[in-house]
Amino acid sequence: MPDLHDLSPKQAYALLQETPHSVLIDIRSSMEYLFVGHPVGSVHIAWIDEPDWVENPDFVAEIQRLLENRFKGCNPKQDASVVLICRSGKRSREAAAALLEAGFQQVMHVDEGFEGERDENHHRGTVGGWRFHGLPWEQC
Numbered sequence: 057m058p059d060l061h062d063l064s065p066k067q068a069y070a071l072l073q074e075t076p077h078s079v080l081i082d083i084r085s086s087m088e089y090l091f092v093g094h095p096v097g098s099v100h101i102a103w104i105d106e107p108d109w110v111e112n113p114d115f116v117a118e119i120q121r122l123l124e125n126r127f128k129g130c131n132p133k134q135d136a137s138v139v140l141i142c143r144s145g146k147r148s149r150e151a152a153a154a155l156l157e158a159g160f161q162q163v164m165h166v167d168e169g170f171e172g173e174r175d176e177n178h179h180r181g182t183v184g185g186w187r188f189h190g191l192p193w194e195q196c
């Protein structure tokens with residue numbers, strides 16, 4: 057089974073700009089995606105979401121479908137670079153393991169996530185993460 061590749065937020069952003077068959081998937085809950093904010097251009101496919109907070113049984117199939125529709129004519133498992141992002145890089149590891157197990161060859165995750173780890177005041181967004189590094193993001 058191929059390895060998961062850890063990327064810093066800036067490395068992930070660069071890869072997504074430079075790699076034609078690449079996609080950034082935000083795997084956080086719908087509430088986080090909508091109200092905390094998300095990277096511009098990311099696609100939301102939750103790994104765990106309300107109301108049950110259990111692993112999404114369709115996670116792998118949803119990503120497969122997305123890639124097939126977006127990159128017509130390529131083999132999604134082999135040719136697409138899939139970059140996952142969560143809050144601080146833990147859930148994305150779990151979700152990535154499911155993709156690797158299913159045969160996806162190029163799976164990456166943003167090791168600091170969108171918000172980064174908590175600081176000494178228990179605040180996120182001050183020591184790392186996609187937003188902290190000034191990368192493009194939006195919220196509703």
Ligand SMILES: O=S(=O)([O-])[S-]
Pocket residue numbers: 142143144145146147148169
């Ligand atoms: O999404 S998480 O890494 O904060 S558990």
